[in-house]
Amino acid sequence: xxxxxxxxxxLIKEKRETATLKCYPIPRHDTVYWYxxxxxxxxxxxxxxxxxxxxxxxxxxxxxxxxQFSDYHSELNMSSLELGDSALYFCxxxxxxxxPTEAFFGQGTRLTVV
Amino acid sequence: DAKxxxxxxxxxxxxxxxxxxxxxxxxxxxxxxxxxxxLPSQGPEYVIHGLTSNxxxxxxxxxxxxxxxxxxxxLHRATLRDAAVYYxxxxxxxxxxxxxxxxxxxxxxx
Numbered sequence: 001x002x003x004x005x006x007x008x009x010x011l012i013k014e015k016r017e018t019a020t021l022k023c024y025p026i027p028r029h030d031t032v033y034w035y036x037x038x039x040x041x042x043x044x045x046x047x048x049x050x051x052x053x054x055x056x057x058x059x060x061x062x063x064x065x066x067x068q069f070s071d072y073h074s075e076l077n078m079s080s081l082e083l084g085d086s087a088l089y090f091c092x093x094x095x096x097x098x099x100p101t102e103a104f105f106g107q108g109t110r111l112t113v114v
Numbered sequence: 115d116a117k118x119x120x121x122x123x124x125x126x127x128x129x130x131x132x133x134x135x136x137x138x139x140x141x142x143x144x145x146x147x148x149x150x151x152x153l154p155s156q157g158p159e160y161v162i163h164g165l166t167s168n169x170x171x172x173x174x175x176x177x178x179x180x181x182x183x184x185x186x187x188x189l190h191r192a193t194l195r196d197a198a199v200y201y202x203x204x205x206x207x208x209x210x211x212x213x214x215x216x217x218x219x220x221x222x223x224x
Contacts, residue, residue, distance in 0.1 A: 004157075033210070042214040044214075049210075056210050056211035100207065105158045
């Protein structure tokens with residue numbers, strides 16, 4: 001079965017650079033979530049989209065933005081990168097039209113800022 | 115958002131049942147109880163969810179207290195591959211967001 005695909009799997013950037021992470025949700029899923037997980041920490045909710053419209057926001061820095069495109073893939077754009085942005089970034093998708101169902105997570109993108 | 119409380123860690127022997135508790139005393143009537151687990155260096159994985167009634171699936175069982183203020187995830191026969199951090203999460207019906215708490219780190223001994 002198709003899973004959530006994230007690219008790239010690994011990314012190394014320098015401070016003050018920008019990064020773009022991509023997420024391809026499971027076909028026909030209507031909701032996409034982004035999470036950030038720092039070393040030794042629990043996943044932190046950043047932002048979500050429902051049917052390509054921004055739905056909820058969590059602790060997403062102003063330097064970050066995200067969008068979902070007409071083909072349902074989503075991108076997380078991160079600018080003015082800081083060392084503290086080094087983390088695993090997970091994308092998840094679910095079909096929530098009739099209530100919160102199981103969310104499927106991708107394998108994540110490991111971002112290292114040097 | 116309603117908060118959940120779980121023990122930091124638990125230990126189990128292989129092939130024995132494991133009961134992972136979760137308290138959610140501020141749960142609202144439309145909150146679903148979800149459980150996820152995360153193995154090292156992997157994305158969280160859905161385990162099971164329920165609203166009011168107990169639920170079973172191929173991975174686990176979920177027992178929900180009558181007042182819904184607590185729940186228990188039951189792994190019927192723990193294997194070494196079940197060693198992970200288990201998260202109990204409340205998901206509101208009309209919100210597309212959910213928060214991970216601290217979770218319970220389950221260690222399974224051979």
